[in-house]
Amino acid sequence: MRKNIAIKWVPSALTVGVAIGLVVTGCSQAGPGSPKAGETSGKNEQKAEAKRGKLSVSIYDQGQIPAEEGTPQKNRWATWVNEKGPVDVSYVPVARRESTQIFNTMFASGTAPDLVIEYDDIYRNSLYTQKQLMPLDDVIDKYSTEYKKLMQEYPMLKKLGTKPDGKIYEIGRVQKMVTNHVMFIRTDWLKKLNLEIPKTTDDFYKVAKAFAEQDPDGNGKKDTFGTSLSFMSGENIREMFGDVGWVVKDGQLVRDWERIKEHTAFRKKLYDEGLVDKDFLADKNGAKTEKDWVNGKLGIFGIQNGVKSTGYKVFEAFKKNxxxxxxIPIELPKSPFGQFSPYLEPAVRMVAAVNAKAKDPEAVMKYIDFMITPSTMNTIKYGIEGTHSKKGPDGCYVPMDDEKYKKEVVWNQYFQGFFPSVREGDCGSFEKSLDPNKPINKEFISFVPIAEKAYLSKERPIPDVTSKFYWPSVPQDISTVETTLSDAISELMIKAVVSGSSYSVEQAIQEAKTNWEKGGGKKVEEWYQKWYADNKNTALFTKDLYEK
Known part of the structure; x- marks a missing residue:
């Protein structure tokens, strides 16, 4: 759960048995750029005979597309999809870190795309409660072949995509459970300062202090930081303390105040002692923190998709400098509340929904089907066979020219929003796209099993009651109250962190509790407690994520 914000829940019918029933299929490696006859992508003459619909699709924009490759609206892969696919597609760029604000503006003005690809489950749930989404049961049944088959193969897609009114509103993807957030540490600095990898939060503080004060880079200046409080590095610290808003205590789901207090006190200590950059509030997307890491000025760094494409890109820049x-990646140090793992991606998650005002739902479904066929998946993910990639000895696609591959293929990850990578088996893993004979690739590939061992263990579960993707749908009135109060609580905790002796953590907690009671927090607690009491034997919880 993201820090104390409103939560999205799955339907109460969701059972553990369904989750455990996921079966990972073997590699499906149809050749990139060469669809088989009968697949949704079809041949040009087949497409010409059918009515060609059109739709708009959102696509995340992080400035990842090289200038010479075009824009989010027009680039080689947007062109390829339009040429090879069954419908005309216009892509609508949405800044990744401002997506909910942008979508709100679009929906308010009537310009939201037909297919909304948005990874924020809480936001998608708000669209459902506002009746902005189209029910998809009949659309899937009437127009889909590929996604319909996928739902039959993985029933969890239907369970998670179904809202409280009993209808399907969301499109999901299937993969193996994988890591996402990763905490890296400078082991060369540890060795230089004769320190061990931190095992507890106290150890973490001591190591961060040494990294900030004992000149680990040897330049004779006090210009390094132990860690950062912004973006993913800050998220790692929150996860370290298990500060997730709601916890199970004495058999009930209750609002937590102990973990948030310790988490805030720890951040304040790092801030007051100058072990982190005090301008962290201005670094909302983590760009400054990443720059410090890449430039060798940061000792402990948290990153999203740490052992996948994002992590590799940052690692390349880091090693160059x-x-x-x-x-190496490290386990999150143990806090007074236990040892946890950072956010991970479960086997099934919802990622998209259809605008209730979409004029051509058939085109939307044809697009989804086309995008999840093996030939389309492999072409977009690995490029054109014989130009960008070829099959290696293990049957998985590997780049033919790393520079060409980076320039023309790697940046297109957001075209892959609902790819069912589970169908690729081990070939779907990012590290399989790297040439292990290159030293930098070999080193990065070595991080993957270390991270998986550290973070995919039931001995160190995520601190949340369940994956953020599996929380139930909260009624709009409850969600509004919780969001308002939780945002206010976060502001009070930040105030305590940056205010020195003029505003203590104890003051912040007391004020937060008072505001919670006065603002209707009791009503929110009662809703969660009743939900938990009614569903604790049937819903999918954290322990179930680790069952084979």
């Missing part, structure tokens, strides 16, 4: 440096 720090060729002799060494890093």
């Amino acid at each position: 720090n060729p002799e440096a060494s890093i």
Whole structure:
């Protein structure tokens, strides 16, 4: 759960048995750029005979597309989809870190795209409660072949996509459970300062202090930071303390105040002692923190998709600037509340929904079907066979020219929003796209099993009651109250962190509790407690994520 914000729940019919029933299929490696006859992508003459619909699709924009490759609206892969696919597609760029604000503006003005690809489950649920989404049961039944088959193969897609009114509103993807957030540490700095990898939060503080004060880069200046409080590095610290808003205590789901207090006190200590950059509030998307890491000025760094494409890109830049440096992923240190793992991606999650005002739902479904066929998946993910990639000895696609591959293929990850990568088996893993004979690739590939061992263990579960993707749908009135109060609580905790002796953590907690009671928090607590009491034997909880 993201810090104390409104939560999205799955329907009460969701059972553990369904989740455990997921079966990972073997590699499906149809050749990139060469669809088989009969697939949705079809041949040009087949497409010409059918009515060609059109739709608009949102696509995340993080400035990842090289200038020479075009824009989110027009680039080689947008062109390829329009040429090879069954419908005309216009892509609508949405800034990744401002997506909910942008979508709100679009829906308010009537310009929202037909297919909304948005990974924020809480936001998608708000669209459902506002009746902005189209029910998809009849659309899937009437127009789909590929996604319909996928739902039959993985029933969890239907369970998670179904809202409280009993209808399907969301499109999901299927993969193996994988890591996402990763905490890296400079092991060369540890060695230089004769320190061990931190095992507890106290150890973490001591290591961060040494990294900030004992000149680990050896330049004779006090210009390094132990860690950061912004973006993913800050998220790692929150996850370390298990500060997730709601916890099970004495058999009930209750609002937590102990973990948030300790988490805030820890952040305040790091801030007051100058072990982190005090301008962290201005670094909302983590760009400054990433720059400090890449430039060799940060000792402990949290990153999203740490052992996948995002992590690799940052690692390349890091090694270019720090060729002799060494890093590894580490377990989150143990806090007074236990040892946890950071956010991970479960096997099934919802990622998209259809605008209730979409004029051509048949085109939307044809697009989804086309995008999840094996030939389309492989072409977009690996490029054109014989130009960008070829099959390696293990049957998985590998780049033919790394520079060409980076320039023309790697950046298109947001075209892959609902790819069922589970169908690729091991070939779907990012590290399989790297040439292990190159030293930098070999080093990065070595991080993957370390991260998986650290974070995919039931001995160190995520701190949330369940995955954020599996929380139930909260009624709009409850969600509004909780969001308002939780945002206010977060502001009070930030105030305590940055205010020195003029505003203590204890003051912040007391004020937060008072505001919670006065603002209707009791009503929110009662709703969660009743939901938990009614569903604790049937809903999918954190422990179930680790069952084979």
